[in-house]
Amino acid sequence: AQPRAAEPIPAPMRDLVWGKLNFLHTTDTHGWHAGHLQESQYSADWGDYVSFAEHMRKKADDNGVDLLLVDTGDRVEGNGLYDASSPKGKYYYDIYREQDVDIICTGNHELYIASTADREHEYTVPNFKGKYIASNLDYILPGTGERVPMAQRYRKFKTKNQGLEVVAFGFLFDFTGNANNTVVQPVRETIREKWFQRAIRETADVFVVIGHVGVQMQEFKDVFAAIRRQNWHTPVLFFGGHVHVRDATAYDSRSFAMASGRYFETIGWMSVDGVLKRSEEEEGGGGERGLAFHRRYIDNNLFGLYHHSGLNSTTFHTEHGRNVTSSIARARKELDLDYTFGCAPKNYWMTRSPYPGPDSIYTLLEEEVIPDVAVNPERKDIPRLVIANTGAIRFDIFKGAFTRDSTYITSPFLSVLRYIPDVPYFAAKKVIKLLNNAGKIMADAHMDNEFMAIPEKLAIKESIIYDTPVSPFSGEGAQKPMGQNGHKEPYLVEGYTTRDDIGDDGDDAVHSRINFYVVPNCIQSELSFPEEGEPETVDLVFFDFIHPWVLMALKFSGAVYTDKDVSLYVEGTFTELMAGWIKENWPAKC
Numbered sequence: 001a002q003p004r005a006a007e008p009i010p011a012p013m014r015d016l017v018w019g020k021l022n023f024l025h026t027t028d029t030h031g032w033h034a035g036h037l038q039e040s041q042y043s044a045d046w047g048d049y050v051s052f053a054e055h056m057r058k059k060a061d062d063n064g065v066d067l068l069l070v071d072t073g074d075r076v077e078g079n080g081l082y083d084a085s086s087p088k089g090k091y092y093y094d095i096y097r098e099q100d101v102d103i104i105c106t107g108n109h110e111l112y113i114a115s116t117a118d119r120e121h122e123y124t125v126p127n128f129k130g131k132y133i134a135s136n137l138d139y140i141l142p143g144t145g146e147r148v149p150m151a152q153r154y155r156k157f158k159t160k161n162q163g164l165e166v167v168a169f170g171f172l173f174d175f176t177g178n179a180n181n182t183v184v185q186p187v188r189e190t191i192r193e194k195w196f197q198r199a200i201r202e203t204a205d206v207f208v209v210i211g212h213v214g215v216q217m218q219e220f221k222d223v224f225a226a227i228r229r230q231n232w233h234t235p236v237l238f239f240g241g242h243v244h245v246r247d248a249t250a251y252d253s254r255s256f257a258m259a260s261g262r263y264f265e266t267i268g269w270m271s272v273d274g275v276l277k278r279s280e281e282e283e284g285g286g287g288e289r290g291l292a293f294h295r296r297y298i299d300n301n302l303f304g305l306y307h308h309s310g311l312n313s314t315t316f317h318t319e320h321g322r323n324v325t326s327s328i329a330r331a332r333k334e335l336d337l338d339y340t341f342g343c344a345p346k347n348y349w350m351t352r353s354p355y356p357g358p359d360s361i362y363t364l365l366e367e368e369v370i371p372d373v374a375v376n377p378e379r380k381d382i383p384r385l386v387i388a389n390t391g392a393i394r395f396d397i398f399k400g401a402f403t404r405d406s407t408y409i410t411s412p413f414l415s416v417l418r419y420i421p422d423v424p425y426f427a428a429k430k431v432i433k434l435l436n437n438a439g440k441i442m443a444d445a446h447m448d449n450e451f452m453a454i455p456e457k458l459a460i461k462e463s464i465i466y467d468t469p470v471s472p473f474s475g476e477g478a479q480k481p482m483g484q485n486g487h488k489e490p491y492l493v494e495g496y497t498t499r500d501d502i503g504d505d506g507d508d509a510v511h512s513r514i515n516f517y518v519v520p521n522c523i524q525s526e527l528s529f530p531e532e533g534e535p536e537t538v539d540l541v542f543f544d545f546i547h548p549w550v551l552m553a554l555k556f557s558g559a560v561y562t563d564k565d566v567s568l569y570v571e572g573t574f575t576e577l578m579a580g581w582i583k584e585n586w587p588a589k590c
């Protein structure tokens, strides 16, 4: 773990169940390869994961079973370790490649910005040559403009110990927000391609489909249906992501799918046991194969990693792992990620407390930050509506030092504020309602409102509020070790208490529960409004990411505008503006 990372806290643990074929899975790590310095549950770093994987591979070898590592994309954007350098990812690519990942694919965040896609093609694809799979993604070569597969379309290989024939695919959901140097083919079209139809007819003991796709999304169901049509008996395993939740399901009795959360909080574990070899199945007359699937969501902290590897603080860390931990610490230092802009007076939550409310990060933005930063000196007295999409904010703010790292953790995007001047108020005031409540109307116009919100909303549609919401030991000085202060009962640290289609025993550590309040797609600040009555016209200011949605909503409201009517409202990215606001408004020292 990193030098200043929170110490892990013991928790009651559920063990891993091994099978003949086992997997470790990461997804949506978003640059959090230094781990969560402020959260004891997730404070291990990429170096610790390198050590862990080495021990688990050895265990697999000793027992004659197989272990494969999978990563399903969105490795970038969301943490200073990636975002704070120029160019972005200056340190990240070399750190990430130290893990020996067997099957890897692309997420949407590798593709929003052309230069990010270029670097993915230049570094990560060759770093994982033969292991990187791009079943439905092409790249446009910068020199020639030639369109080529981002990486090989699929991978066929034999596992080391069991000799299982694996055919693996790597998909991205039907993403349309990519820069113009990549082409994402809709999954339903890819599965009709000749190469795919040939690949699913290859001899395989097991199909492994990895994807930057939620396990409940249609794209995976379509891939499953196509494979199953050709392969009635073969196990099909899915590793998904994108939705930022822990989730697992089974599409039938010989398939299994899991998603392993977000931000390197979770290392997913999947195992499959039973008769896996086709030859053995054929010998047995194709009958009962006794297939057994298990999943476990491992909290990424050293206490858990020691527990699952059967090691301790003196025996766990390999030289390789330690070196990776040191490289991360050096990069963090060079990037000055601990530089403090100000001291957050309390916690501000995205979904753990209701919006609007005093503890909501969105209320903080709407009522305090945006009114101060969304100011164009030449138009400051003109009434304006400022609309921000909630998906632009990516993480909570914890009480204490708000650092350079925190700026990217909270707001990693290069979002700027744009505006349309003098919009008739009767139309402008309807925009927020259309963005938040008219999902069907907007979707019919091919503008899916969900893409403005936090990804978790794709999976969680209703607030989850528990009777006894949080641990009685939470609040100031929360997360005390088990048995501390003479208590016999273990103190449970707040954390994931996942309920998926398989059950509620997936998390490796037993936690106390956390509420999840659904937030709207967008929030709005009303600024410089007359004290009485309504303005005739307003400046409509908005984050540039939601530009297309705003134009569509205005059209539905009876005011037609085009891209030409939109211009920059204020200099600087929202991230810079927010950091400046914190410097001005929060105490310098904690």
Ligand SMILES: O=c1ccn([C@@H]2O[C@H](COP(=O)(O)O)[C@@H](O)[C@H]2O)c(=O)[nH]1
Binding pocket: 028, 074, 108, 109, 112, 242, 243, 244, 389, 390, 391, 392, 393, 413, 414, 415, 450, 451, 452, 453, 454, 455, 545
């Ligand atoms: O420039 C951007 C890019 C993305 N967003 C928000 O992020 C989600 C996508 O998050 P995933 O991690 O890919 O699931 C997108 O729907 C937007 O809400 C943004 O605000 N600005």
